[in-house]
Amino acid sequence: MLLSIYRYNPETDSEPYMQDEEVSLIAEKDLMVLDVLNLIKEKDQSLSYRRSCREGVCGSDGVNMNGTNGLACITPISEVVTNGKLVVRPLPGLPVIRDLVVDMSIFYKQYQRIKPYLQNSSPTGGHERLQSPEDRAKLDGLYECILCACCSTSCPSFWWNPEKFVGPSGLLQAYRFLADSRDEAMGTRLAELDDPFSVFRCRGIMNCVSVCPKGLNPTKAIGHIRDMLLSRAT
Amino acid sequence: MADWIVQRFSALILAAYTTVIVVWLAVYGTELTFAQWQGFIGQTWMKIFTLLTILALASHAWIGLWTVATDYLKKRLVRVVFLGFVAVSLVVYVVWGIIILWRFD
Ligand code: SF4
Ligand code: SF4
Ligand code: FES
Numbered sequence: 359m360l361l362s363i364y365r366y367n368p369e370t371d372s373e374p375y376m377q378d379e380e381v382s383l384i385a386e387k388d389l390m391v392l393d394v395l396n397l398i399k400e401k402d403q404s405l406s407y408r409r410s411c412r413e414g415v416c417g418s419d420g421v422n423m424n425g426t427n428g429l430a431c432i433t434p435i436s437e438v439v440t441n442g443k444l445v446v447r448p449l450p451g452l453p454v455i456r457d458l459v460v461d462m463s464i465f466y467k468q469y470q471r472i473k474p475y476l477q478n479s480s481p482t483g484g485h486e487r488l489q490s491p492e493d494r495a496k497l498d499g500l501y502e503c504i505l506c507a508c509c510s511t512s513c514p515s516f517w518w519n520p521e522k523f524v525g526p527s528g529l530l531q532a533y534r535f536l537a538d539s540r541d542e543a544m545g546t547r548l549a550e551l552d553d554p555f556s557v558f559r560c561r562g563i564m565n566c567v568s569v570c571p572k573g574l575n576p577t578k579a580i581g582h583i584r585d586m587l588l589s590r591a592t
Numbered sequence: 593m594a595d596w597i598v599q600r601f602s603a604l605i606l607a608a609y610t611t612v613i614v615v616w617l618a619v620y621g622t623e624l625t626f627a628q629w630q631g632f633i634g635q636t637w638m639k640i641f642t643l644l645t646i647l648a649l650a651s652h653a654w655i656g657l658w659t660v661a662t663d664y665l666k667k668r669l670v671r672v673v674f675l676g677f678v679a680v681s682l683v684v685y686v687v688w689g690i691i692i693l694w695r696f697d
Contacts, residue, residue, distance in 0.1 A: 515663070518663040518664065519662070519663065552593050553593075554593075554595050554659075555662075558593070558595065558596050559659075559663075584596070587593055588593075588597070591593055591594075591597075
């Protein structure tokens with residue numbers, strides 16, 4: 359298999375280049391993309407990428423593999439290689455710090471903006487804030503997000519307006535708190551999203567849904583937010 | 593929000609108007625005369641509907657092009673010039689459309 363990796367070290371390289379490596383695979387053994395990157399790093403210590411859990415839980419190794427974003431650690435080689443070739447690039451649309459490592463500041467800024475925590479000023483009554491099983495079930499498909507940024511960096515609306523459009527990941531989390539029966543800040547949360555960019559830049563092309571390694575559906579959550587904004591306005 | 597509603601609503605008006613015109617043309621087929629056309633457009637309800645459609649078209653175009661411009665025209669000056677041109681053209685079209693309608697009867 360031919361592996362082609364995006365390399366860029368701003369301290370030594372004047373511009374990014376692709377490094378090609380021939381990798382011999384054992385037929386019976388299907389490695390993950392991260393394993394192959396590790397093999398390369400054994401030979402070439404200068405290759406940089408983020409990874410931690412190596413089992414799709416931490417969300418640190420989002421990369422672009424043959425044009426599609428995903429987590430390198432849970433993407434089997436057999437699933438992405440086409441015609442014996444695999445091209446690995448950093449997540450699109452964010453500034454590259456080095457090789458496959460991108461600067462996620464703007465992504466986190468949008469996450470921070472939606473206030474990703476419960477807002478409730480009522481007294482607790484000396485115990486946890488309780489929720490019925492039905493209300494708890496409304497958070498399924500929302501709370502599982504690991505903030506890997508695969509979705510937002512595959513979204514053209516986020517590429518063009520990362521400062522103003524919250525992006526699929528942030529909006530999924532915004533809805534996670536809008537839908538929470540224990541949260542009391544629905545009004546201010548919605549008010550902060552009600553402008554032409556924050557939510558309404560979503561054009562519903564569902565790139566986010568097709569790449570999410572957790573199988574979540576940001577487009578659906580965005581639809582719910584839109585409905586809430588709509589009924590708030592009328 | 594308001595943008596989004598206007599965009600959907602104007603799309604409905606445009607679709608309705610297109611359907612009416614297409615059906616009318618289909619019914620009268622090839623033997624259409626100018627007098628018939630004039631009689632049709634000259635009716636009061638058709639005038640109102642046409643006026644509504646012109647306004648819907650202008651707002652639909654404005655919102656759509658504003659969105660495209662804020663996505664793709666990153667240089668402020670370029671964007672302002674482009675949107676200025678769009679705005680002026682749309683105003684001219686609306687005024688022109690109203691004048692034409694006014695004279696019809
Ligand atoms: S559905 Fe919306 S948020 Fe998802 S990729 Fe498309 S534009 Fe972006
Ligand atoms: S929604 Fe999915 S793709 Fe987006 S950040 Fe969360 S886990 Fe990653
Ligand atoms: S290394 Fe943790 S998600 Fe891939």
